[in-house]
Amino acid sequence: xxxxxxFLPALLPLFLITISVLTxxxxxxxxxxxxxxxxxxxxxxxxxxESNVNSMLTSLVNSAAFAIFKNxxxxxxxxxxxxVIYGLFQCRGDVGTPNCRDCVAKAVNNSASSAPxxxxxxxxxxxxx
Numbered sequence: 001x002x003x004x005x006x007f008l009p010a011l012l013p014l015f016l017i018t019i020s021v022l023t024x025x026x027x028x029x030x031x032x033x034x035x036x037x038x039x040x041x042x043x044x045x046x047x048x049x050e051s052n053v054n055s056m057l058t059s060l061v062n063s064a065a066f067a068i069f070k071n072x073x074x075x076x077x078x079x080x081x082x083x084v085i086y087g088l089f090q091c092r093g094d095v096g097t098p099n100c101r102d103c104v105a106k107a108v109n110n111s112a113s114s115a116p117x118x119x120x121x122x123x124x125x126x127x128x129x
Contacts, residue, residue, distance in 0.1 A: 037122050038115030045117060051076045052085040057108045060089050064104035065097055 043049045056074045063070040071088035089107070091100035107123035115121040 038111070038118040039120035041119040042117045043119055047083070048076060048079040049083045049085070049119075050117075052079060052083055056085045056087045057112065060087055061101065061105045061108055064089055064091070064101040068093065068095065068097060068100050 043053070052074050055076055056072060059072055059074065060070070063072075068091040069089070071086070073084060073086050075084045089100075089104045091103060095103065103125050107125060110123050111121035
């Protein structure tokens with residue numbers, strides 16, 4: 001009998017308990033801010049890059065009303081390859097789209113106010129991350 005076949009049945013209950021604890025629905029508030037950060041690199045206001053950032057932030061919030069995950073690549077007309085913006089949001093499966101949208105909107109507002117003109121930002125909330 002191999003080592004794996006002897007220990008796998010003993011570890012399976014531990015694995016299932018761990019998964020059930022980690023995936024249990026949360027009762028935390030949507031606006032429970034957990035983490036935020038931004039890059040040191042900045043962009044110049046009034047550039048195509050800023051237009052792409054604004055388009056991205058709007059798209060993130062609007063899409064969260066219909067889905068709990070979405071990723072984007074945005075480049076407005078007149079942008080160069082260096083102006084392309086990538087972004088995504090992901091809400092947990094037990095967070096409905098109305099709460100997901102609220103959470104993404106708060107994250108966008110938080111990032112826009114705490115990291116203006118930064119080339120990268122990240123925000124996590126307990127209720128939506």
